[in-house]
Amino acid sequence: MSTPTIDTPPAKVPLSAARRMTLTIGIIPVAVLVVIGAFLVTGFSVTNQPFDYASTVPASSGTVVVKSDNASLNFTPSGDNAVHVSVHGSYSGHRPGVSASRQGNQVMVYVECRSGWRQQCRIDVSVSVPSKQPITVHDTNGSVTAQNLAGDLELGSTNGSINVAASTGPITMTTSNGSIDANQLTSQTVDAKSSNGAISIAFATPPQTVNASTSNGSIDIHAPITGGASYYAQVSSTRGAVLLGDGFSDRFATRTINATTSNGRIEIGP
Incomplete structure (x- = not known):
């Protein structure tokens, strides 16, 4: 009886340094694209949070001064002797900053609504004042x-x-x-x-x-x-x-x- 012949796989030829370098160079761009793609997907997936603010400040004999960035402002008469500030909107990332206070004989209102990379901010600001109250407004992008x-x-x-x-x-x-x-x-x-x-x-x-x-x-x-x-x-x-x-x-x-x-x-x- 003859003994069966078993085929022996050929010995693996080790990759040369040049071949390894070529494969490495080819893999790097693919890996970079995968990482960038994953980052873009997660980077643009921002979740908006609701934002609400309300404050009432006693009116003064001076001016109501409003300084605002990236917000729409609406002014109406209040019907009383107070300044009412109401803010509604949404944001992601940096939370909007709003404040209203008496400073000397003025009422100061500050509004900051940042938008940029991976953060959005959209708010509407309503300010009600006594009808004869002087108003000074400095608004940017709104x-x-x-x-x-x-x-x-x-x-x-x-x-x-x-x-x-x-x-x-x-x-x-x-x-x-x-x-x-x-x-x-x-x-x-x-x-x-x-x-x-x-x-x-x-x-x-x-x-x-x-x-x-x-x-x-x-x-x-x-x-x-x-x-x-x-x-x-x-x-x-x-x-x-x-x-x-x-x-x-x-x-x-x-x-x-x-x-x-x-x-x-x-x-x-x-």
Whole structure:
């Protein structure tokens, strides 16, 4: 009887140093891609948390000053002698910071809402004040809205629009990148300035002084001429049509309107 033959596997040839280097170089990019992919999946998977804040501060004889970053602000009359601050929204990562307090004869409100890598923040801030309370606002990356107020309003925004309705006191509105819209005003003095945005102002009663300027945007101003009211309007547009209605070219008028834009149409009328 013959003895069965058993095949012996060939001996493994050890990899040369060059071959090992080639395999290592090929594996590294794959491993890096796997790690990056896993990081991106977990990095963008953020969980939003609800955020709510409420505070009431006794009003003072001075100004309500609001300084805010990355939040929309809305101002309304409170109906009492207090300043009410209410904040609603959501966030992930860094928790929003909000505070309201009396400092001397002023009420100070601070709002911070951070957004960035792996953190989001979206909040709306409502501030109710006594109707005749002066307000000063410095807002970054957010819109500002005010309505039915009678005090002096100094509203400023960087990268946000400004909207005012049915206010009676002097108003100053300034934004670097945003539109300005004010309507149903009974204010005697209004100043509006935007670097890149349209300006629209409409009055319910004749104003005394109106100044509006923008670098890139149209300007529309509408004021009543009822009761014999007339205006002396001085306008300038480098690139754009200028339209003046009847009653707005009276050089002897005590009511004045100044409007200037570099790129945009200007229309002034009743």
